[in-house]
Amino acid sequence: xxxxxxxxxxxxxxxxxxxxxxxxxxxxxxxxxxxxxxxxxxxxxxxxxxxxxxxxxxxxxxxxxxxxxxxxxxxxxxxxxxxxxxxxxxxxxxxxxxxxxxxxxxxxxxxxxxxxxxxxxxxxxxxxxxxxxxxxxxxxxxxxxxxxxxxxxxxxxxxxxxxxxxxxxxxxxxxxxxxxxxxxxxxxxxxxxxxxxxxxxxxxxxxxxxxxxxxxxxxxxxxxxxxxxxxxxxxxxxxxxxxxxxxxxxxxxxxxx
Amino acid sequence: xxxxxxxxxxxxxxxxxxxxxxxxxxxxxxxxxxxxxxxxxxxxxxxxxxxxxxxxxxxxxxxxxxxxxxxxxxxxxxxxxxxxxxxxxxxxxxxxxxxxxxxxxxxxxxxxxxxxxxxxxxxxxxxxxxxxxxxxxxxxxxxxxxxxxxxxxxxxxxxxxxxxxxxxxxxxxxxxxxxxxxxxxxxxxxxxxxxxxxxxxxxxxxxxxxxxxxxxxxxxxxxxxxxxxxxxxxxxxxxxxxxxxxxxxxxxxxxxxxxxxxxxxxxxxxxxxxxxxxxxxxxxxxx
Numbered sequence: 001x002x003x004x005x006x007x008x009x010x011x012x013x014x015x016x017x018x019x020x021x022x023x024x025x026x027x028x029x030x031x032x033x034x035x036x037x038x039x040x041x042x043x044x045x046x047x048x049x050x051x052x053x054x055x056x057x058x059x060x061x062x063x064x065x066x067x068x069x070x071x072x073x074x075x076x077x078x079x080x081x082x083x084x085x086x087x088x089x090x091x092x093x094x095x096x097x098x099x100x101x102x103x104x105x106x107x108x109x110x111x112x113x114x115x116x117x118x119x120x121x122x123x124x125x126x127x128x129x130x131x132x133x134x135x136x137x138x139x140x141x142x143x144x145x146x147x148x149x150x151x152x153x154x155x156x157x158x159x160x161x162x163x164x165x166x167x168x169x170x171x172x173x174x175x176x177x178x179x180x181x182x183x184x185x186x187x188x189x190x191x192x193x194x195x196x197x198x199x200x201x202x203x204x205x206x207x208x209x210x211x212x213x214x215x216x217x218x219x220x221x222x223x224x225x226x227x228x229x230x231x232x233x234x235x236x237x238x239x240x241x242x243x244x245x246x247x248x249x250x251x252x253x254x255x256x257x
Numbered sequence: 258x259x260x261x262x263x264x265x266x267x268x269x270x271x272x273x274x275x276x277x278x279x280x281x282x283x284x285x286x287x288x289x290x291x292x293x294x295x296x297x298x299x300x301x302x303x304x305x306x307x308x309x310x311x312x313x314x315x316x317x318x319x320x321x322x323x324x325x326x327x328x329x330x331x332x333x334x335x336x337x338x339x340x341x342x343x344x345x346x347x348x349x350x351x352x353x354x355x356x357x358x359x360x361x362x363x364x365x366x367x368x369x370x371x372x373x374x375x376x377x378x379x380x381x382x383x384x385x386x387x388x389x390x391x392x393x394x395x396x397x398x399x400x401x402x403x404x405x406x407x408x409x410x411x412x413x414x415x416x417x418x419x420x421x422x423x424x425x426x427x428x429x430x431x432x433x434x435x436x437x438x439x440x441x442x443x444x445x446x447x448x449x450x451x452x453x454x455x456x457x458x459x460x461x462x463x464x465x466x467x468x469x470x471x472x473x474x475x476x477x478x479x480x481x482x483x484x485x486x487x488x489x490x491x492x493x494x495x496x497x498x499x500x501x502x503x504x505x506x507x508x509x510x511x512x513x514x515x516x517x518x519x520x521x522x523x524x525x526x527x528x529x530x531x532x533x534x535x536x537x538x539x540x541x542x543x544x
Binding site: 084108109116232246 | 280293361365423483501514528
């Protein structure tokens with residue numbers, strides 16, 4: 001039967017639409033022109049100039065610190081939450097728990113930012129890296145919990161019973177049976193939490209105090225007030241890091257052929 | 258009895274930490290926004306004592322209503338365009354060979370991992386008066402050379418489609434993958450034209466995916482802040498920008514709260530509608 005070619009063309013068009021802006025940005029990062037209007041020769045001057053911007057590196061350090069901390073704590077809270085939701089899902093408490101874990105995923109970021117700001121303002125908590133950390137853990141917990149829960153739901157509880165029947169204690173069962181099976185889920189949740197934390201702008205913007213600049217906040221002020229080619233160079237470096245991370249994680253998680 | 262008590266203890270031990278955390282940093286702050294919307298603002302950017310309806314009344318002023326209407330229009334237009342593009346993409350992904358499918362899926366997922374600000378910024382350069390798109394359009398005679406592509410509602414819609422399209426493609430693809438394409442062949446054998454088979458057999462078959470896709474784009478679009486801030490200009494402002502201005506420009510937290518209440522309620526409306534549909538067994542399985 002003859003099929004219409006239109007859907008395929010739209011698909012190819014959508015992929016071009018996704019990547020063309022990114023490609024132009026990367027190309028422009030090597031453009032000697034200050035305003036990116038027309039090609040004025042290959043140059044690495046914008047990359048060289050990045051080295052002389054200490055604020056960017058300080059912001060990157062803050063971002064990394066917060067991302068590592070928020071990932072660690074949210075993995076613990078989120079994994080425990082996923083276990084509770086999986087094991088006791090029918091109870092009234094867990095239905096409330098599920099709603100509470102689910103809501104941050106659908107609520108627009110700006111609402112989470114503003115409500116945390118109000119809470120900090122009302123209680124007199126000073127804004128800074130500490131408040132950014134608290135905010136990041138809050139949205140990361142839900143993503144980790146959902147990722148681990150998805151893995152737990154594929155998990156056959158009979159395996160645990162078998163281990164118990166064969167004489168393994170709870171601790172051994174957990175360490176030798178449960179943990180290895182859900183480890184990929186925890187790893188995926190951690191990776192997601194880390195990426196979300198390091199990329200977050202909106203929530204961070206609301207709860208950041210003076211002097212607590214993260215990389216996205218720095219990028220934002222560069223977009224507003226800074227020079228475009230410098231942002232192109234910085235963005236290209238970040239894109240390279242992201243692409244490498246995505247490809248590596250695909251390699252690790254996909255089964256060997 | 259003792260086993261029951263132990264089970265309850267285990268339940269509290271596992272869910273207590275996240276329950277406490279989310280109550281403290283999500284539920285209570287959200288409820289606080291509702292409370293602060295009824296508090297007066299002090300001249301120094303603080304929150305006054307006593308109660309007032311002044312913030313709620315200010316929501317009805319014409320400038321606010323314009324922004325509210327624009328927010329709704331931009332979100333609806335973005336949702337519509339995303340669906341129109343995502344349905345053929347999801348359809349294609351479900352039908353092509355596994356090798357190409359994995360390649361395309363990877364391409365759809367990668368933008369999700371890349372920094373949002375960078376992707377929006379890329380469009381700011383593209384749409385710039387001296388940027389490539391403007392030059393091509395002027396060359397083709399489609400826009401006068403004095404026209405601006407940036408800082409208008411259409412630019413916000415374009416960049417929102419760019420940002421949210423992957424979120425629409427994935428649920429539609431997930432639904433299309435489960436769809437039995439023999440049904441479409443049967444429709445064709447019974448004399449349906451290709452487009453009729455697509456509209457009357459395929460679309461109803463993936464309706465759960467469609468509803469999920471609508472939620473995934475409409476809700477974040479309503480709460481957009483970065484996109485209108487960077488490419489929208491004053492003529493493309495949405496409710497998110499108004500909230501941020503009350504916080505960062507004139508430091509009126511109670512008014513910012515009142516605006517946030519409007520946003521919270523407009524986000525809850527489609528969710529409640531979905532839950533209602535779900536009760537009837539129509540909606541997606543999201544909750």
